[in-house]
Every structure is written in structure tokens, then in C-alpha cells.
Amino acid sequence: MQQVERFKYDDGIVRKFTIATLAWALVAFLAGIYIAFEMAYYKLNFGVPYITFGRLRPLHTNAAVFAFAGNAIFAGIYYSMQRVLKTRLFSDKISKFHFWGWQLIIVSAALTLPFGFTQGKEYAELEWPIDIAITVVWVAFGYNMIRTILQRRVKHIYVAVWFYIATFVTVAVLHVVNSLSIPFSLIKSYPVYAGVSDALVQWWYGHNAVAFFLTTPFLGLMYYFIPKSVNRPVYSYRLSVVHFWTLVFIYIWAGPHHLLNTAVPDWAQTVGMAFSVMLWIPSWGGMINGLLTIRGAWDKVRTEPVVKFLAVATIFYGMATFEGPLLAIKSVSEIGHYTDWIIAHVHSGALGWNGFLSFGMIYYLVPKLWNTELYSKRLANVHFWVGTLGILLYLIAIYTAGITQGLMLREVSDAGRLAYPDFVSSVTRIIPLYWIRGVGGLCYLGGFIVMLYNVRMTVKLAAKNPGDTEDEAVPYQAKESTADPHGGFSHRILEAAPMVLTVLVVVAIGTGSLISLAPMFASSSIVEANYKAQMLKPYTALELAGRDIYVREGCYTCHSQMIRKTVSDVLRFGNPSTIEESVFDRPFQWGSRRIGPDLARVGSKYPDLWHYRHMMNPQEVVNGSIMPSYGWLFKDKIDYAILNKKLDVMKSLGVPYSENDVETAEDRARSDAAKIAEGLRADGAQVKDDSEILALISYLQRLGGAK
């Protein structure tokens, strides 16, 4: 009655994703180290726009998250899922499509971001054609996974797989919702949301991208690879199930903690804060569960590099998830927000948790996938120690930098004045720490290069064509049918149906209601009438051109446009920003880090000539500034011809432009630019009438003057 089935796991696809993980990790680390040194020494861009901090930083984050961590997730999921479900992946063809599609997406990211094609929203910078490709490939991955689950030979779905399912479903919804935009050219687009709406959607996405791209899949991997590497069952399977369900219910609400003390209404901030604090419990439950799994096998931490990496990764998960809720408390956020504290926080997660977990997993996988032994455990130990040293150098330096700057910027004397009125003094103070951070990054990279060599040698010494692992199992339905008279094939289908249904319903509700609702918010005449009633003035064509340059150059990676409701922010930058002030901002540019001062009220603060000189040579007007020169803005020409189209798209999104505004956009922009150029020339500056700097100046001078 029981039919034992023999089958092979698809190991080839796991090998592919493993190699891709290693290759892209190198790119992510190199880009990160390069921009780290650009912070320490601003001239390192050599005047080349493509490698300037503002453009390379999105490349670094995207490479680290989607290329390095992404490929690691896929490798680990495809390896473990087949084994716990006792089945080969549903379709080799879809697996291959998934693999090559994902690599193509990464390559197109690397080819667009340095050229300034960006949506200007953190971790969602990629432009609309790439966003569509991501959706297609992601759905292919999800379909492959769900069909694999359906054809499983074990009734019980191991907890790791639940984490993988949540990853697929949630990231699909988040990505589609946050990326909705209306194209105005083959590559560029404007988001359908503006200002505070864009901010809320972006951080709903941003926070949950961390949650469901860098946390849930890695937790699933933890629940597979830690037990396997120490040959012990997970400490408490019951706790792992509780961990999963509590985590997925709480995570989705925490997004607004990225917007504490901003113009977002207090109730929304409080919701985000409360749910973030609640996250403490499931996160630590999971962390403790992972660590206690090693109980009774702690000697393996000493001898096995795999266990070393996995144990330390789990400890970093505990530290990062202890700190996260802390930073999500308004008063702590007041110091930490806009400083390197956040950068330190994400790197303890990225380098420690995601990085080390991936390394541990790869040291476990490579010998299994190539049917051999690891070339050198000693070298793996070297990697571990050099990497750990790198993380410590990085974190100690950058935590110190963040807290130093946070405290300096908020210090107010007894007389009610700012203790450090010059913003730049808070930056020059932390430059030595930036050098240490760079060295920390180099150590981390050094350890990784040892790993590359180790993996290379392992593969080289292994037999060619390692093939697929063979296994056998009894389909669980067959076993059930002895006890259950209603069993059989149709029963199998029915039993599986609710899960498919769940997944499809969530995806459908999410994307469906969005597509029907979003344009309503975005482009209704009510919105337009509201703007008019409040006498809000949309950007002129030239200002809009300047704003697009601001987004292109990634100014938001160093400058915020959101004055918080805190004493020191108000003393330093002026009245708190209001949500009306960014109603025309597509994308919103509130920023998340102040390496330079806030720009929300920079308009009319300085004459045009000041901006001209500042963009040409920042150090000439701000002593000690670490901003690089933007010399190319003086040579490159404004694209006047596209302005009519841009305004037309904005109008379709509900921005109150008249038909006349749209038709005359180009002409008006030209005459506005000529006026600014004339003024600059009268002051002795040399500038042509179509130089990009004119559009940027026009935009900067408008900031803070929406009304």
C-alpha cells in the first residue's frame, strides 16, 4: 500500500544561487567601502558624477539587500525547502527563469543607479521598468515555491517554510504598493503618492522590507541550518511556531517609527511606536530559541566554523532587535534619527545577522553541494575572526559617531541657544571615526576574500559534475489513506486548497484594491480643489526640473527636508515642517540622514550666488564641509524639451496645473532660467542659460515657500 518514491533534489539551482551570492557580495562590500571612504575624504569621487556618494549609496544598499542577501535567501530556501518537504522543486524551468531573471535585474540596477535613474525612495530606488521585472520574477519564485509545497511528501510544513511563505506574500504586496508610479519617459516616472502619503507608503514598505526580506527569510534559514549544523532539534518547536505567528501579525504596523517627531500626525507615530516595542517579545523569543538549540553542543562553536558564524549571527539578531524597538521610542529617536546611529543599527543587522548567517550557511552548503569536504577549516576560522574584528571596528566607530553627532546637534545652553550652531562642526568632529569605519569595512572584506579563496579551492578539488542528491519518501496522503477512508487524490487537493487560497487572496486583495484605490487618492478633482482652496502653489517647470536633479544626485542621502518638532531642530532650522509643505513632492524627500543640514527652509536664506559657489566648491563657502563639488551641473544642460510632458503627468496626478501651464512649461522654464543666469552674471559669475545649476538653484530657493 505504501509506495516509496525515489526522486532527486535540484542541487544545480542552489549551486547557481550560491555562486551568485558570493559574486554580488563582493560588489556590495566594495561599493560600501568606497562610499565609506568618500565620507572620510570627500574628494574621492574625483569629480566623476557616477561614483559620487549620492549615486553610489543606493547602489551599495541595493547590492547588499537584493543582490547579496537576495541570492543567499534563494539559495538557502531552495536547498532547505526541498529537503524538509521531501520533494524536488516544482519546475526546473521556473527555477532557472527565477535565477537568470534576478541576476538581470541586479545588472540593470547597477547600470541605472550610477547614471541617476532613481525613484529617490530608499531601498526602492529602482525605476519602473525594473520594478515590473522584479514583480514578474518574484511571482515566478512564489509560484514555484507554492507548487513545491503542494507536491510535498510530508504532511507537516516545517516552521522554516512558513517563514518563506510570509516572505513571498508580504514582499509582493509591499513592492507593488510602494512602486506604483506614472512614467514620463522610457526610464523615469513620478510616484502616484505625494508628500506625507508617499512617506507613509515608503516607510511601510521600507520597514517591512527589512522585516520580510532581511528578517523572516533569514529566520527560516536559522531554523533549518542551526539544527542541521549542530545535529540537534530546535530548542522548542512550539516556541518557533509562536515566534512565527506573533512576528507576522505585529511587524506590518511598525513602519511609522521611521517618521517619529515629523509632520506625520501623532496618532500614526504612536501606533508605529507601540507595535515596534511589542516586537521585542517575538524577536527575542526567536533569538533565544536559535541560541538554545546549540545547548549541549557548544563545543562545536569552538571547532566548527559553520556553527561559529550561525551562533554569532543569531546574537547579532538579538542585539539588532533589542535596539530596534528602543530606537522606535520617540525620545530615543530624537537623538538617533538623522544620525549614524541608524547606520550602525542597520549594519549590526546587515553585517552581523544577514552577512554572518549567509557565510555560515555557505560554509555548510558548499561541501554538501559539491559532494566534498571544505578545503580549509582554518581559513574559515580566519574569516570568522577577521570578519568579527571588522564588524566591531565598524560598529564601535559608527555608534560613537552617531551618538556624538546626535548629542551635539541637540545640545541647548541654559540661555536657550544651540551649543553648536554651526552644523558642520558636528560633522568635522566625527571624521576620524569615518576612517576607522572604512578600516572595519576593509577587514570585513578581507575575511570575505579568504572565504572566496576557500570556496574556490573546495570546488576545484571536488569531482566534476557533482549532480543532484537522491532521496526517497512515501507520499503522506498514501499513509493517511489507511486511517482516513475519505483519503486519496481529491482529498490531497482539497487539503492543500486553503493555503493556496490564502496566499492568492492576500496578494489579490493587496494589489487589487490598491490598483483601484490609489489613483482615486492620487488624481481626484477633490485633491486638486483642496490644493486650490489652500492656495498652495505647485512647482514651476524650472523648479520641477531642479527637483528632479536633486533626486537624481541623491541629495536625500545626506540632506533631510523635514524639520522635526524638537527644540533643537526648530532653533536650528526654523518652524517645524507641516504636511501641506510637501503636498507636491513626488517623491517625498524627507530623508533619513543628516550628513549636511536640513534643507526644508533653505529657500531665500542665501543669495543665488551663494548656491552657485557652494555647488561649485562647497569648501569655499562652508569651511570644513565634506560635500563634494558638483562641477558637472555647470556643464550639463537642462532638458527643457521634456518639461511639458513632466507637467502633463503631474497634472494627471492631480497637481493643479492649468492647460496653459503645461503647454508653456518649456518656454517659461527657459525665461526663468535666463533671469537667474542674468542675476548671476551681474554678480560676476559665468553661467550659460541652459546650465543645470540654474534649475537646481531655482528649486533650492523655493524650499520652504510652498505658500
Added chain:
Amino acid sequence: MNFGMEIVWWLVPAALAMGAGFLIAFIWSARNGQYEDLETPAVRILFEEESKNKKEQIDAAGRTL
């Protein structure tokens, strides 16, 4: 409602829908008997000896129970 905050009319239902989706998944998994046995699944994953095209290494009994 503050001006510009219309988006919450979408975001809150979307988050609730996702929560509801997970709730349905949870109820299904509980009814399906996914949590009737919270001991064996943790141990079972340890019993998958790998073999590359070598039949003799496979231990057929007990693995999938």
C-alpha cells in the same frame, strides 16, 4: 483627517487584509493538524542523510514518518 493623509484609508485596510490573510492561514494550519505534534517535526529534519547517486547510503525506514 489631516490634509494629505488620505493614504491611511488605503494603508490601514491593506495591513488589516494582510493580517486577515495570515489569520486565515493560521486557522487553516491549526485545523489541518499542523500543530498536533510539536516534537517530531523538529527531529525529523535531522534524519535526511544526503547521498549523491549512492543508493546504499539511503536509510529508507522511518524518515518520512
